[in-house]
Amino acid sequence: MIIQNKLLRMIADDLLAAVSPRYSEPKRLFGPHAQVYSQNYEDAMIGEIFTRIGFGSRRFVEIGVEDGHQNCTRMLLEHCGFSGVWVEMDPEACARIRTRFAAYIESGRLVLVEGMATAETINDLIPPEFRDVDLVSVDVDQNTTHVWRAMDLKARVACIEYNAAFPPMLDIETPYEAETVWDGGHIYGGSLKAIERIGAGKQMSLVGCDLHGVNAFLIADSEDLSKFSAPFTAENHFEPLRLQLVSERGHRRVKAS
Numbered sequence: 001m002i003i004q005n006k007l008l009r010m011i012a013d014d015l016l017a018a019v020s021p022r023y024s025e026p027k028r029l030f031g032p033h034a035q036v037y038s039q040n041y042e043d044a045m046i047g048e049i050f051t052r053i054g055f056g057s058r059r060f061v062e063i064g065v066e067d068g069h070q071n072c073t074r075m076l077l078e079h080c081g082f083s084g085v086w087v088e089m090d091p092e093a094c095a096r097i098r099t100r101f102a103a104y105i106e107s108g109r110l111v112l113v114e115g116m117a118t119a120e121t122i123n124d125l126i127p128p129e130f131r132d133v134d135l136v137s138v139d140v141d142q143n144t145t146h147v148w149r150a151m152d153l154k155a156r157v158a159c160i161e162y163n164a165a166f167p168p169m170l171d172i173e174t175p176y177e178a179e180t181v182w183d184g185g186h187i188y189g190g191s192l193k194a195i196e197r198i199g200a201g202k203q204m205s206l207v208g209c210d211l212h213g214v215n216a217f218l219i220a221d222s223e224d225l226s227k228f229s230a231p232f233t234a235e236n237h238f239e240p241l242r243l244q245l246v247s248e249r250g251h252r253r254v255k256a257s
Contacts, residue, residue, distance in 0.1 A: 027229040029208035029217065037074040040212040042159060046072065046135065049157055049207070049217060052227040056156055060084035061130050062137040063117045063147060067096040072137040072159050072215075077101075083109040085130045089116040118143065118178040119150035126153060135159065139215075145190035146176045149198050156220045158204060164213035166191030168238035192216055192234035205232035213241035 076082035104110035
């Protein structure tokens with residue numbers, strides 16, 4: 001059934017690409033499907049970005065990883081020689097990470113930080129040696145934009161969850177309440193325009209979104225932006241939420257971190 005679902009999603013994605021020339025533009029991030037451990041083809045998108053700009057420090061920080069089974073950086077850790085930090089607040093998920101990824105933790109290639117990521121705590125949670133990284137990923141649902149804005153690290157690439165229920169031209173963020181978690185409704189996080197704005201404040205430009213309308217991808221302005229589709233705006237890169245294409249686990253309805 002899992003293989004059948006994956007094949008159906010790939011067919012649906014290919015049909016969508018076929019009916020709109022937009023998805024065939026060479027500077028956009030859409031390309032071959034690859035989903036090693038990610039949920040929404042983030043593996044493919046991240047791989048394509050690094051194919052264009054190259055690896056640097058081979059370090060990552062990911063905020064909100066659940067038990068590590070399915071996230072944006074496991075591929076980099078296990079197959080690309082990266083080291084990094086995972087931040088997760090769910091004690092049971094952290095226990096599974098300590099068991100499943102014991103070898104990486106013992107070698108020092110993976111640092112697991114158990115704690116709630118808020119705008120007030122995030123910079124204390126991240127070790128100093130991971131303040132300059134190739135990739136940062138933030139998916140904490142309710143307060144994603146607020147946590148990302150507060151982070152003082154420097155990243156070449158960012159993968160940030162956005163709320164596709166908000167139209168791309170509207171700059172909207174949910175009010176910040178540190179202890180609030182997503183209730184499964186439509187009001188959470190921030191719009192793609194808010195992601196664009198926050199990225200600009202970090203000298204980063206929006207270069208694409210996954211086809212499922214879940215994650216936005218940004219790169220540092222110091223990289224070669226000519227390799228990506230301009231203009232670097234929410235209006236150009238917005239993808240609507242396509243829940244029918246999301247992986248068999250679905251978009252998480254309850255998240256503790």
